[in-house]
Amino acid sequence: MSNQAISASGALTFRAEDLAGTKILARAIASIIRKGDVILLLGDLGAGKTAFVQLFGLELGVSDPITSPTFTLVQTYTGKLTIFHADLYRLGGGQDVVDLGLDEQADEGVTLIEWGDVGESVLFPDYLKLTIELAGKDETDEQPSCEGEPISQVGEPRLFNLEAVGASWAERLREIGLSEVEK
Amino acid sequence: MSDLVLGIETSCDETAAAIVGEGSKLVSSVVSSQVDIHAEFGGVVPELAGRAHVQLIVPVVEKALGDAGLDTTKPSIGSIACTIGPGLVGSLLVGVSAAKAMAYAWGVPFIGVNHLEAHLYASFLADPELEFPMMVLLVSGGHTMLIHAKSHGDYVLVGQTLDDAAGEAFDKVARFIGLGYPGGPAIDKAAQLGDASLVRFPRPMIDSEGFEFSFSGLKTSVVAWARKHPDASAEDISACFQEAVVDVLVTKAIRAAREAGVSNLCIGGGVAANSALRAETERRCAEEGLRAFIPARAFCTDNAAMVAAAGWWRMQNDGPSVLSTGAIPNLRFP
Numbered sequence: 001m002s003n004q005a006i007s008a009s010g011a012l013t014f015r016a017e018d019l020a021g022t023k024i025l026a027r028a029i030a031s032i033i034r035k036g037d038v039i040l041l042l043g044d045l046g047a048g049k050t051a052f053v054q055l056f057g058l059e060l061g062v063s064d065p066i067t068s069p070t071f072t073l074v075q076t077y078t079g080k081l082t083i084f085h086a087d088l089y090r091l092g093g094g095q096d097v098v099d100l101g102l103d104e105q106a107d108e109g110v111t112l113i114e115w116g117d118v119g120e121s122v123l124f125p126d127y128l129k130l131t132i133e134l135a136g137k138d139e140t141d142e143q144p145s146c147e148g149e150p151i152s153q154v155g156e157p158r159l160f161n162l163e164a165v166g167a168s169w170a171e172r173l174r175e176i177g178l179s180e181v182e183k
Numbered sequence: 184m185s186d187l188v189l190g191i192e193t194s195c196d197e198t199a200a201a202i203v204g205e206g207s208k209l210v211s212s213v214v215s216s217q218v219d220i221h222a223e224f225g226g227v228v229p230e231l232a233g234r235a236h237v238q239l240i241v242p243v244v245e246k247a248l249g250d251a252g253l254d255t256t257k258p259s260i261g262s263i264a265c266t267i268g269p270g271l272v273g274s275l276l277v278g279v280s281a282a283k284a285m286a287y288a289w290g291v292p293f294i295g296v297n298h299l300e301a302h303l304y305a306s307f308l309a310d311p312e313l314e315f316p317m318m319v320l321l322v323s324g325g326h327t328m329l330i331h332a333k334s335h336g337d338y339v340l341v342g343q344t345l346d347d348a349a350g351e352a353f354d355k356v357a358r359f360i361g362l363g364y365p366g367g368p369a370i371d372k373a374a375q376l377g378d379a380s381l382v383r384f385p386r387p388m389i390d391s392e393g394f395e396f397s398f399s400g401l402k403t404s405v406v407a408w409a410r411k412h413p414d415a416s417a418e419d420i421s422a423c424f425q426e427a428v429v430d431v432l433v434t435k436a437i438r439a440a441r442e443a444g445v446s447n448l449c450i451g452g453g454v455a456a457n458s459a460l461r462a463e464t465e466r467r468c469a470e471e472g473l474r475a476f477i478p479a480r481a482f483c484t485d486n487a488a489m490v491a492a493a494g495w496w497r498m499q500n501d502g503p504s505v506l507s508t509g510a511i512p513n514l515r516f517p
Contacts, residue, residue: 045355045359045402045403045406046402046406050346050399065343067346067347067348068346068347068348068351069325070324070347070348070351070355071348071350071351072270073271075513076513089355090364099234099273100271101272
């Protein structure tokens with residue numbers, strides 16, 4: 001169902017055929033997460049950034065529904081660890097991102113930042129960069145093929161590229177308990 | 184004691200202050216984005232930053248007091264109501280700290296207000312005769328929910344979005360098809376020139392049991408369709424997309440009102456400023472024999488008049504909040 005390829009540098013590509021595959025990845029990352037960790041999520045509209053955070057939150061025992069923080073900018077959830085779920089989509093970068101104060105509270109939980117590339121240069125020195133791409137077939141239907149399901153039901157294949165930036169993630173990515181490594 | 188309430192709102196992008204009498208009579212309302220306060224500071228103030236609220240809070244409050252004909256150093260008001268959550272902690276703290284300081288200095292009660300509950304009270308500004316019980320469709324950039332409001336302070340969550348809020352879908356579709364920010368008003372305007380019959384986008388969860396919403400899949404569907412049809416006009420895409428969102432919202436809101444056995448349907452939140460949602464709510468309510476309550480556009484988007492209105496009722500029912508009340512970023516509603 002899923003496979004991964006890991007390089008010596010600590011980068012890793014994981015293919016999820018459907019949401020069950022994404023869940024395997026969410027569980028693997030949740031198993032190595034520590035207080036103070038930061039994950040930047042990158043990917044186009046509809047790539048599945050919020051869906052990943054929903055699954056990750058479930059793995060950490062969050063019971064409140066996790067919804068998109070695009071407008072609210074930062075939402076906080078309580079599970080085994082506190083989750084700060086942020087979204088930089090509306091921000092211009094630079095000082096706007098700094099003013100959110102994400103770094104001031106990061107030590108108190110796990111910070112997941114959608115559209116994290118907007119703040120990449122000004123935020124954290126040490127983080128996991130998770131880039132999501134749709135890897136599905138190109139639809140050519142005249143009518144919308146997607147039934148508009150809630151993201152918790154979307155099943156297109158996706159590629160997750162995991163890149164360790166800074167020291168703390170590289171080691172852990174090698175230890176990550178995912179399925180068979182395939183080149 | 185004066186029945187005037189000074190309302191203060193700093194939970195998100197807007198710095199706002201307002202004076203409202205008896206929970207429904209609007210005296211003055213100032214919203215930072217609507218006035219040229221920025222010029223006083225000799226430059227552009229970043230709209231999303233907490234420090235913008237710091238710079239704007241005093242001039243905005245002074246203008247609201249001045250517009251109401253009140254003394255700005257010791258106004259004759261009965262209480263001060265302020266949004267304490269949900270929102271960004273840095274933004275909320277500006278309003279909460281200012282409101283508590285003024286309440287203490289002027290010797291009037293402080294009332295902490297939930298921002299989402301305040302949106303519901305915008306309907307009382309539209310019509311003071313509005314009576315409970317009612318079904319409230321609260322729909323904004325950050326939230327999409329149906330609330331069964333049984334009486335002041337007695338609310339039941341009927342359903343909410345499982346992923347994106349409706350307003351967020353508006354904004355993201357608008358940016359994708361090149362209409363810019365803010366996306367809600369841009370789609371509204373473009374849709375009026377578009378053909379809503381060009382393509383039928385999905386109506387997510389419109390027939391599903393219960394009253395949950397989902398707009399992420401619709402957003403993705405519109406973006407995918409637009410990618411494949413680069414010649415389709417932004418106007419037509421806007422019209423088709425907007426029709427899908429409005430259809431889902433109104434259909435579920437009316438069904439929720441019916442199931443709850445209430446005859447009043449209110450809409451509130453920024454998306455309630457959308458022309459099509461307003462018209463369709465009015466039309467379908469008339470068809471179904473329900474009364475529609477639709478606040479003026481200025482009281483759908485974030486404002487402090489609704490905070491003052493909610494604060495007045497909160498004061499009647501529960502009394503003031505203690506001055507140790509702080510900002511609660513993830514305050515839940517109900």
